[in-house]
Amino acid sequence: EAQVTQNPRYLITVTGKKLTVTCSQNMNHEYMSWYRQDPGLGLRQIYYSMNVEVTDKGDVPEGYKVSRKEKRNFPLILESPSPNQTSLYFCASSYGTGQDQPQHFGDGTRLSIL
Amino acid sequence: GENVEQHPSTLSVQEGDSAVIKCTYSDSASNYFPWYKQELGKRPQLIIDIRSNVGEKKDQRIAVTLNKTAKHFSLHITETQPEDSAVYFCAASSRSSASKIIFGSGTRLSIRP
Numbered sequence: 001e002a003q004v005t006q007n008p009r010y011l012i013t014v015t016g017k018k019l020t021v022t023c024s025q026n027m028n029h030e031y032m033s034w035y036r037q038d039p040g041l042g043l044r045q046i047y048y049s050m051n052v053e054v055t056d057k058g059d060v061p062e063g064y065k066v067s068r069k070e071k072r073n074f075p076l077i078l079e080s081p082s083p084n085q086t087s088l089y090f091c092a093s094s095y096g097t098g099q100d101q102p103q104h105f106g107d108g109t110r111l112s113i114l
Numbered sequence: 115g116e117n118v119e120q121h122p123s124t125l126s127v128q129e130g131d132s133a134v135i136k137c138t139y140s141d142s143a144s145n146y147f148p149w150y151k152q153e154l155g156k157r158p159q160l161i162i163d164i165r166s167n168v169g170e171k172k173d174q175r176i177a178v179t180l181n182k183t184a185k186h187f188s189l190h191i192t193e194t195q196p197e198d199s200a201v202y203f204c205a206a207s208s209r210s211s212a213s214k215i216i217f218g219s220g221t222r223l224s225i226r227p
Contacts, residue, residue: 033215035217040123040219040220041219042120042203042217042218042219042220043158043203043205043217044217045214045215045216045217048214048215056214058214059214059216090157090158097209098215099146099207099208099209099215100145100146100165100207100209101146102148102160102163103148103150103158103160103215105157105158105159106157107156107157108157
């Protein structure tokens with residue numbers, strides 16, 4: 001089954017404790033992206049990648065890191081999480097450059113930073 | 115940078131009536147406009163999209179119209195049903211924005227029985 005898989009689905013942690021949210025897709029998509037969803041703000045793009053070893057900042061990259069060492073994986077890293085990063089996070093992937101293709105979303109990761 | 119404004123933020127319609135959600139964008143180079151539906155506790159899923167070389171696209175009860183001159187696009191749902199209740203997001207992107215995708219803030223649609 002074609003899918004985007006995120007882990008963990010839920011995480012409660014404390015300020016400053018490094019964490020990684022994994023994202024994997026099995027559709028051989030070139031484009032992958034991370035979004036955060038906050039009430040009243042919609043989906044805001046954090047980082048995206050158009051292919052292996054190519055990553056770019058989205059609209060809200062501060063406090064986040066990503067890597068794209070393999071085509072299927074695109075982990076999101078919070079080196080020193082803070083409470084304002086408490087949010088619902090979605091990973092997505094699509095064909096080609098992603099700019100003009102539908103995004104396929106994972107099931108989301110709810111992060112709470114205390 | 116690109117900005118996408120979506121209205122209304124909430125919408126309640128009687129079952130069987132039509133619903134219209136509007137989005138405006140700022141980057142005149144935008145050329146791809148998808149709409150996503152997000153049911154409660156679920157992931158966003160594409161319901162329809164339109165590219166800048168087309169003015170209107172229809173898929174059963176759902177249609178999207180694009181006015182490039184005015185830089186706005188709209189989602190139209192006819193004969194609404196209870197399963198249409200969800201949050202709807204518009205988005206816009208352009209090659210000039212280096213593959214960034216900008217979403218609207220969402221519309222919570224409720225269908226009254």
